[in-house]
Amino acid sequence: MQDAKANDGMSLPAALEVSAVGHCFGNKQVLSDISFSIAPGHFTVLLGLNGAGKTTLFSLISHLYNSRQGTIHIFGNDISRAPGEALRRLGIVFQARTLDLDLSVYQNLSYHASLHGIGHAEALERIRTLLAGVNMIDRLYDKARSLSGGQMRRIEIARALLHRPPLLLLDEATVGLDIQSRAEILATIRDLVVTDGISVFWATHLIDEVESNDHVVVLDKGRVLAQGRVSDVVRSVASDNIQQAFASLTGLVSGLPEGACL
Numbered sequence: 001m002q003d004a005k006a007n008d009g010m011s012l013p014a015a016l017e018v019s020a021v022g023h024c025f026g027n028k029q030v031l032s033d034i035s036f037s038i039a040p041g042h043f044t045v046l047l048g049l050n051g052a053g054k055t056t057l058f059s060l061i062s063h064l065y066n067s068r069q070g071t072i073h074i075f076g077n078d079i080s081r082a083p084g085e086a087l088r089r090l091g092i093v094f095q096a097r098t099l100d101l102d103l104s105v106y107q108n109l110s111y112h113a114s115l116h117g118i119g120h121a122e123a124l125e126r127i128r129t130l131l132a133g134v135n136m137i138d139r140l141y142d143k144a145r146s147l148s149g150g151q152m153r154r155i156e157i158a159r160a161l162l163h164r165p166p167l168l169l170l171d172e173a174t175v176g177l178d179i180q181s182r183a184e185i186l187a188t189i190r191d192l193v194v195t196d197g198i199s200v201f202w203a204t205h206l207i208d209e210v211e212s213n214d215h216v217v218v219l220d221k222g223r224v225l226a227q228g229r230v231s232d233v234v235r236s237v238a239s240d241n242i243q244q245a246f247a248s249l250t251g252l253v254s255g256l257p258e259g260a261c262l
């Protein structure tokens with residue numbers, strides 16, 4: 001924690017600090033000069049249309065891709081220099097389904113627990129508590145393939161929380177779900193911020209998932225266009241609401257220049 005960056009110049013590091021990060025696929029630049037920070041204990045929305053670069057950014061934060069441009073710190077731990085310390089503090093729910101369909105719910109979760117060095121008895125206790133929290137305790141020994149899309153998402157959320165990370169990332173977690181499942185999952189995650197003080201970074205293209213008290217990072221065509229409290233972002237572009245602000249911000253921006261990665 002010696003490399004901790006203080007988010008207020010004095011004490012606690014930011015939950016997530018992204019500085020001057022860029023990413024190229026071949027010679028195509030898809031993220032450029034991305035900088036923002038997430039305060040601990042907040043619900044922060046990463047708002048961007050399809051193709052904005054949200055999944056690529058999450059892949060860099062979770063160290064699936066190596067960050068070659070810029071730095072990423074999770075609670076003060078550099079993801080490139082101290083990946084173990086950084087990843088221990090991170091839980092992630094990817095957009096694509098990642099449960100092993102041939103294993104039971106219990107097997108899927110206990111495998112994750114063992115990867116994090118959590119002992120058998122402790123793991124079972126945490127699995128039961130978390131499944132109760134997402135209303136899935138009665139499906140503990142069912143095969144993952146017998147679950148609906150919304151139920152699988154709940155299991156993935158429980159799994160992401162198993163090692164008690166203080167930062168939770170969710171990439172388009174409600175995609176493909178019906179309105180009720182969508183609302184329930186969003187409410188479950190919002191509750192975690194209030195009851196457990198977890199910092200949440202919620203990626204979505206759905207503006208109606210943003211609430212007025214949230215923090216927001218607006219990403220478009222690989223660039224951060226705005227960040228901060230929703231009310232501040234709305235005011236900064238003289239709009240009446242986040243829908244208008246998003247339209248106004250994204251209407252002003254052209255794509256990344258060709259050849260930036262050559």
Ligand SMILES: Nc1ncnc2c1ncn2[C@@H]1O[C@H](COP(=O)(O)OP(=O)(O)OP(=O)(O)O)[C@@H](O)[C@H]1O
Pocket residue numbers: 025030048049050051052053054055056057095172205
């Ligand atoms: N493996 C890859 N190789 C080449 N280009 C890629 C690759 N993955 C993503 N891209 C491109 O990078 C850009 C950002 O894609 P990304 O998936 O990060 O966006 P997104 O905001 O998550 O979109 P969505 O909401 O549709 O998932 C897009 O132009 C996409 O075509």
